[in-house]
Amino acid sequence: MSSIFVQIASYRDPELVPTLHDLVDKADNPNDLRVCIAWQHSEEDEWDNLDEFKDDDRFIILDIDYKDSKGACWARAMLAENYTDETYTLQLDSHHRFVDGWDTKSIEMLEKLREKGSKKPLLTSYIPSYDPSNEPKGRVNTPWGMNFDRFIPEGAIFFLPYYIESNVTEPIPARFYSAHFCFTDGIFCKEVPHDPNLYFHGEEISIAVRAWTWGYDLFHPHEVIAWHEYTRKGRTKQWDDDSDWGNKNTKAHERVRKLLGVDGEVCTPCNKKSFEKYGLGSVRSLQQWEEHMGIRFSDRSIQQAVTDNLPPMKRDEPFNPKFRHPIEFNRHQLTHDDYTFAAIIFEDEEGNAIHREDVEQKVVMSWITQEHITLWKEYLGKKPSKWIVWPHSESKGWVDKIQVNL
Numbered sequence: 001m002s003s004i005f006v007q008i009a010s011y012r013d014p015e016l017v018p019t020l021h022d023l024v025d026k027a028d029n030p031n032d033l034r035v036c037i038a039w040q041h042s043e044e045d046e047w048d049n050l051d052e053f054k055d056d057d058r059f060i061i062l063d064i065d066y067k068d069s070k071g072a073c074w075a076r077a078m079l080a081e082n083y084t085d086e087t088y089t090l091q092l093d094s095h096h097r098f099v100d101g102w103d104t105k106s107i108e109m110l111e112k113l114r115e116k117g118s119k120k121p122l123l124t125s126y127i128p129s130y131d132p133s134n135e136p137k138g139r140v141n142t143p144w145g146m147n148f149d150r151f152i153p154e155g156a157i158f159f160l161p162y163y164i165e166s167n168v169t170e171p172i173p174a175r176f177y178s179a180h181f182c183f184t185d186g187i188f189c190k191e192v193p194h195d196p197n198l199y200f201h202g203e204e205i206s207i208a209v210r211a212w213t214w215g216y217d218l219f220h221p222h223e224v225i226a227w228h229e230y231t232r233k234g235r236t237k238q239w240d241d242d243s244d245w246g247n248k249n250t251k252a253h254e255r256v257r258k259l260l261g262v263d264g265e266v267c268t269p270c271n272k273k274s275f276e277k278y279g280l281g282s283v284r285s286l287q288q289w290e291e292h293m294g295i296r297f298s299d300r301s302i303q304q305a306v307t308d309n310l311p312p313m314k315r316d317e318p319f320n321p322k323f324r325h326p327i328e329f330n331r332h333q334l335t336h337d338d339y340t341f342a343a344i345i346f347e348d349e350e351g352n353a354i355h356r357e358d359v360e361q362k363v364v365m366s367w368i369t370q371e372h373i374t375l376w377k378e379y380l381g382k383k384p385s386k387w388i389v390w391p392h393s394e395s396k397g398w399v400d401k402i403q404v405n406l
Helices: 016-025 072-080 102-115 203-213 245-260 269-278 286-293 361-367
Strands: 004-011 033-041 059-065 088-092 096-098 121-124 144-151 157-163 181-185 217-220 226-228 320-330 339-347 353-360 372-380 386-393 402-405
Touching: 004 016, 004 072, 016 033, 016 096, 033 072, 059 072, 088 102, 102 121, 102 181, 144 217, 144 320, 203 217, 203 245, 203 286, 320 386, 339 361, 339 372, 353 361, 353 372
Parallel strands: 004 033, 004 088, 033 059, 121 217
Antiparallel strands: 088 181, 096 226, 121 181, 144 157, 320 372, 339 353, 339 386, 386 402
16 A cells, blocks of 8 residues: 655645645545645634644644744754655645646656656656636646756756646656655655755755755656645745744855855865755765756856756756846936946956946836836856946946946
């Protein structure tokens, strides 16, 4: 008999109860589920009530006052500690819907991968979306994969979903891990537990690397298994209630940088000891992950295959640093009304231009009609130390620079 340990971290979420109902109702074998919930809740939220599940032996409810919460990773680490040798594990958020027979479908997909040679397959992805206010019409019925988006300034990687084509007949080898959908062998809870010292950003890329170095092969499901709600409309987030979230987040980024060697940071023996069971595995190395995936942390570089979203495999091609960053400024910093164009420049520490692009007049003039301007810019090249917006005026020539040190 195959049992599934389901892990759900929930924070003041009105979608939790509907998610639990659908999880059980859509399973072929609901009695084989063991559902553990990190229930971070407030007495103010009368709708957040799990009384109907408290006498059900399939459910383990970790009753947590929302004021005691330390974030998603902390909650997920707590969930994994309740694993008791179930055959499989499924990690979710608390806002999902499921296809009929999701459990059978997940098991069959995983075991077919094992039959084809993957000793430790893992299914994960940014699964397609649903809209609680428009059910079921609001569901996207095409499976999604995960593509590289950018290195964020702190060094972690952001991802973007993409549609998997309908002619794909088996799971797709993947580079990345999604914390809101992961189905794999239950022992994963012990081998690659979530690090409670992380907060939010950096969680998924650290698990992706750690899992692979433990011998897990990541795959995106080629068929829809479940849906996820992304907007979080009307829901309180943990950082809304936690005045110290910024400090927690900063420390988490520092930890991820040391784990992955971002910007050449060295994980000394002392640091390695501090990671303990939350460090890298020994089956495959970080360098092997970088070569196989085409992503290198030490200089934030990627291979063209990553940009082109080609399957991961070791390739004999160069690594190109890719930098993407938001340029943000306000209208009051623009003091003229006759701009002809503007130069956007990224400089290194010595003041040398790494990248420049010119913005045409009509775009620059549109800036003075907006309160706040955000421009996403990216290029292949090394990380800059400064960005500059340098407008040119018809009457004054080059005028005051807007610049920010990174």
